[in-house]
Amino acid sequence: MLQNPENTVFVRAATPLLVLTEAPVHDALPPLAPVSTGGEPPVCDGWGIVPRLTLCVVDGPGDHGTMIPALAAPVLGEGDLADWCEDAERAGGAVVVSLPTPLPTPLPPLLDLPALTRPATTRGGFVPLLG
Template sequence: MLFDPENALFVRGADRPALLLADTSVHEALPVLAAPDGRVPVCEGWMIAPMLTLCLVDGPGDAGLVIPALGAPVVDGSGAPCGPDATADWCADVEQAGGALVLSLESLPAEPDWPHLLGSGAARGGFVRVRA
């Protein structure tokens, strides 16, 4: 399913790149996230394929999304916008980390509040490994 990039936020970070999603059809397919200690569980059966033009998030069965990535918003871990090569840099971050933190939320935050996102139980998702 093609996903509206306005409902996606790509977050850079060499050790923990993230993809935040709002209003997604795969919300219920992802596990409820409860990681108040910051140790994020792996989403077994899910994979991510980061590419410059699009990002594929594929899950079990029919669960999955294709997100147009080129020109989508990319921010750093504090929520500050990144520069013009940000999509390529985000893809490199994901490859280097071996995957990304994928979170499905009711709405996108203005800036990521990691303790709340990881510990409140309001998000669904976890660490999604990069496609082998």
């Protein structure tokens, strides 16, 4: 399934974030427990990510997965999508945060992970690199 790049945000960090809204895989991802400041999100067992400049793939168990036309999605933080991909390679993956509703527009310059993970409807976790 294809994720709308308008519903996607790549966030640069030591462990990068991939924020998806209204994602086709939302219900397949595990519920994301609230993450405290400095806390580590749980690993999404059976999921993997392939971060590339043109297409980012989030692959799940069975037929679950999504492809993101990466160049069309915004990147928050210093740098660009190439830097985000390097962050993901260094970290061994990325934290996928899936929200059932859109993010506010315009996007804030920083996203607050603890605030994003508070709603019971938030899903995701750390998704390791595939291959």
